[in-house]
Amino acid sequence: MKDxxxxxxxxxxxxxxxxxxxxxxxxxALGSAWYMEHNGHWVTGMNNQIVxxxxxVFAVFLIVAASGALNVxxxxxxxxxxxxxxxxxxxxxxxxxxxxxxxxxLVLDLGRPDRLIVAxxxxxxxxxxxxxxxLYIGFMAVVAIYLWMMMERKMNKFTRVAGxxxxxxxxxxxxxxxxxxxxxxxxxxxxxxxxxxxFIIMSFAFGLAIFILVLxxxxxxxxxxxxxxILFRLKNLLGVFIGAVxxxxxxxHLTNLYITENHGVEQFILMDGGVYTKLFWIVQILLGSLxxxxxLYHPSTGKSRGWIGIASxxxxxxxxxxxxxxxxxxxxxxxxxxxxKEVVSSFADGIxxxxxxxxxEIILGMGGIAVALAATFVGVRVLRFLPSTLADDAVDxxxxxxxxxxxx
Amino acid sequence: xxxxxxxxxxxxxxxxxxxxAAAGLAVAPGVMLTEVARAKPADQAVSSDIxxxxxxxxxxxxxxxxxxxxxxxxxxxxEGFGRPATDAQWIRKVTLKDKQTGNxxxxxxxxxxxxxxxxxxxxxxxxxFKREDGIVLVDKHICIGCRYCMMACPYKARxxxxxxxxxxxxxxPRGKGTVESCTFCVHRVDxxxxxxxxxxxxxxxxxxxxxGDMNDPDSEISQQLKQHSSRQVRADLELNTGVRxxxx
Numbered sequence: 001m002k003d004x005x006x007x008x009x010x011x012x013x014x015x016x017x018x019x020x021x022x023x024x025x026x027x028x029a030l031g032s033a034w035y036m037e038h039n040g041h042w043v044t045g046m047n048n049q050i051v052x053x054x055x056x057v058f059a060v061f062l063i064v065a066a067s068g069a070l071n072v073x074x075x076x077x078x079x080x081x082x083x084x085x086x087x088x089x090x091x092x093x094x095x096x097x098x099x100x101x102x103x104x105x106l107v108l109d110l111g112r113p114d115r116l117i118v119a120x121x122x123x124x125x126x127x128x129x130x131x132x133x134x135l136y137i138g139f140m141a142v143v144a145i146y147l148w149m150m151m152e153r154k155m156n157k158f159t160r161v162a163g164x165x166x167x168x169x170x171x172x173x174x175x176x177x178x179x180x181x182x183x184x185x186x187x188x189x190x191x192x193x194x195x196x197x198x199f200i201i202m203s204f205a206f207g208l209a210i211f212i213l214v215l216x217x218x219x220x221x222x223x224x225x226x227x228x229x230i231l232f233r234l235k236n237l238l239g240v241f242i243g244a245v246x247x248x249x250x251x252x253h254l255t256n257l258y259i260t261e262n263h264g265v266e267q268f269i270l271m272d273g274g275v276y277t278k279l280f281w282i283v284q285i286l287l288g289s290l291x292x293x294x295x296l297y298h299p300s301t302g303k304s305r306g307w308i309g310i311a312s313x314x315x316x317x318x319x320x321x322x323x324x325x326x327x328x329x330x331x332x333x334x335x336x337x338x339x340x341k342e343v344v345s346s347f348a349d350g351i352x353x354x355x356x357x358x359x360x361e362i363i364l365g366m367g368g369i370a371v372a373l374a375a376t377f378v379g380v381r382v383l384r385f386l387p388s389t390l391a392d393d394a395v396d397x398x399x400x401x402x403x404x405x406x407x408x
Numbered sequence: 409x410x411x412x413x414x415x416x417x418x419x420x421x422x423x424x425x426x427x428x429a430a431a432g433l434a435v436a437p438g439v440m441l442t443e444v445a446r447a448k449p450a451d452q453a454v455s456s457d458i459x460x461x462x463x464x465x466x467x468x469x470x471x472x473x474x475x476x477x478x479x480x481x482x483x484x485x486x487e488g489f490g491r492p493a494t495d496a497q498w499i500r501k502v503t504l505k506d507k508q509t510g511n512x513x514x515x516x517x518x519x520x521x522x523x524x525x526x527x528x529x530x531x532x533x534x535x536x537f538k539r540e541d542g543i544v545l546v547d548k549h550i551c552i553g554c555r556y557c558m559m560a561c562p563y564k565a566r567x568x569x570x571x572x573x574x575x576x577x578x579x580x581p582r583g584k585g586t587v588e589s590c591t592f593c594v595h596r597v598d599x600x601x602x603x604x605x606x607x608x609x610x611x612x613x614x615x616x617x618x619x620g621d622m623n624d625p626d627s628e629i630s631q632q633l634k635q636h637s638s639r640q641v642r643a644d645l646e647l648n649t650g651v652r653x654x655x656x
Contacts, residue, residue, distance in 0.1 A: 037585070039571065040569070040570045040571035040572060040584050040585070041494070041568065041570045041571075041585075042489070042491060042494040042570035042571045046494075046568075046570075047493035047494045047570070048493065048494060048495075048496075048497070048558070048564075048566075048567050048568060048570075049493065049564075051555040051558040051559060051568060052555060052559065110552050110553045110554055110585070111551070111552065111553015111554070111555070111568060111569070111584070111585030111586055111587070112551070112552050112553045112585040112586065113552075115550070115551075115552045115553075116552070118533055118550050118552055119532060119533055119552050119554075122533040122534055122535075122550050123532070123533070123534070124528075124531055124532060124533060124534040126529050127529065127530050127531055127532045127556075128530070129530060129531075129532040129554065129556050130532040130533070133532060180556075183530070184526075184530075184559055184560055185526060185560075185562060185645055186526060186559070186560055186561055186562035187559070331559070335562065335563075335564055337517075337562070337563065337564075337641055337642060338504050338641070338656070340506065340507055340508065341504040341505060341506055341507065342504070342505040342506075342507060343502060343503070343504055344502070344503045344505075345500050345501060345502040345503065345517070346492060346497065346500055346501070347497050347500040347502075347517075347564065348492075348493070349500075349502055349517070349564065354493065
């Protein structure tokens with residue numbers, strides 16, 4: 001393996017055009033946020049039954065994916081896999097960028113975003129949400145230091161320690177994110193410890209899918225060589241993560257199906273929940289899990305960059321659907337306040353909560369993705385995040401052996 | 409809440425006779441003024457010696473009656489915008505039909521003022537809080553409108569203010585973008601006056617709601633709770649609610 005040379009990507013007109021295009025989405029999201037705050041949340045699809053809507057789907061997805069995007073760096077620094085080392089910097093940058101995008105949505109969807117300073121100065125330490133605020137900010141700081149250790153030659157000796165800290169921090173962070181739902185006793189779909197580890201494994205899959213897409217995109221666009229060796233490692237890993245997510249989803253539902261009091265919510269999500277049932281089976285399971293698994297492991301599509309990219313995109317779409325089912329489906333199922341009774345009231349007790357995403361909510365959610373992409377592109381433009389080549393002979397530690405094997 | 413003060417209110421209300429709702433409102437401040445003298449001094453902190461609670465007898469709760477809801481809406485000026493999905497409801501009438509037997513009951517649902525409120529646990533800023541006397545409130549000044557308390561409340565007791573409000577009651581501040589719920593009419597209770605819903609129910613002679621200090625063994629609510637079986641909604645959560653129900 002040769003010395004890796006990291007270089008900024010080229011600027012110029014195409015770069016600024018791309019940035020302008022992404023910037024348009026950021027501006028539209030700001031406009032949406034202003035519209036929602038000015039009029040009040042009644043102009044959104046949210047109501048007193050579904051209090052967390054589409055913005056939360058995007059925000060939680062991005063926050064979960066952020067910690068997962070750091071995995072590639074962790075594999076390099078913590079588990080000492082040298083093949084991943086050239087990708088570690090991009091991994092750290094994406095982690096910060098995705099988190100920033102998710103948090104931007106979360107803050108702009110608050111009833112009082114102007115009170116952000118209150119959220120950062122008043123803490124109720126029994127609240128997992130308060131802990132998450134600290135974990136988010138801390139994650140950015142820890143990963144920033146980790147990047148510094150990686151990028152400053154004099155500091156390289158601390159890379160492993162910083163990488164290990166960031167790895168532990170990200171595990172705690174995603175445990176916290178999953179526990180936002182896991183700790184809720186009120187609703188049948190939540191109130192379970194499995195959500196914390198499930199969110200961690202979801203983060204592995206979502207983060208890596210985004211990482212692969214960004215890597216493919218930037219290397220193609222900047223005309224830098226990207227070898228099959230590293231890409232195939234990543235796509236095989238993505239396949240493993242998709243399988244692991246499926247395992248957790250299966251365990252979650254099997255447990256609920258065994259427990260009689262949860263039969264109602266399972267019937268709702270798996271059979272007659274309308275849009276939630278469709279999203280679960282068609283988008284999350286079929287398009288978002290089984291199809292990408294087949295694409296990634298099929299002898300021909302598994303070797304095609306186009307198909308690997310499509311499989312990664314499907315994982316992202318499936319992940320958003322999964323978040324939609326967990327967050328909005330979980331709220332739509334009526335609360336079991338009076339078991340054994342049919343409940344009727346003026347406050348939508350006993351009936352499925354109604355929710356239709358509104359345009360401003362969707363635009364705000366997409367704005368979060370735009371923030372993450374803009375931060376990533378600006379990052380790779382101004383700092384040396386990306387190796388000038390990821391060709392097999394440059395980065396694959398086993399390349400000479402393989403080469404010899406092939407020619408023998 | 410002493411029985412005497414209740415009688416005092418009834419007498420005054422009775423004397424106002426067939427006065428219109430507007431006239432009734434005009435009388436209310438007068439009632440309050442005379443009661444202030446008997447309330448605890450304003451500078452005295454609330455104490456945990458008192459645990460305010462409510463007992464609702466569903467057998468006495470009339471199916472067609474909505475007076476407690478109307479009284480609450482008037483007291484706190486909760487008049488909505490004709491958008492039921494987003495309008496605030498601090499108290500609501502719920503009708504229950506037993507799936508097995510078909511038996512029908514009706515009861516008011518409101519903030520249950522739990523001893524261990526999940527809304528207070530999850531609130532990131534501490535805006536959701538419980539007073540020493542058991543009343544669960546939202547500090548509208550530090551609520552950031554994250555709505556996590558609404559996710560956490562097992563009773564769906566909270567509402568998010570979805571739009572700009574006008575003509576608010578000075579004793580019951582509300583704000584767009586914050587979360588709110590039943591205050592147990594804390595502004596009245598602190599002045600030794602019964603909550604608006606309780607008074608409305610008594611005025612109709614339904615007497616389905618008893619309000620008082622659950623820590624005082626001699627209070628009417630304690631006596632009734634001792635004599636009759638009652639239950640908490642979602643007792644399995646062990647939240648020790650301040651609102652109890654008979655007949656469910």
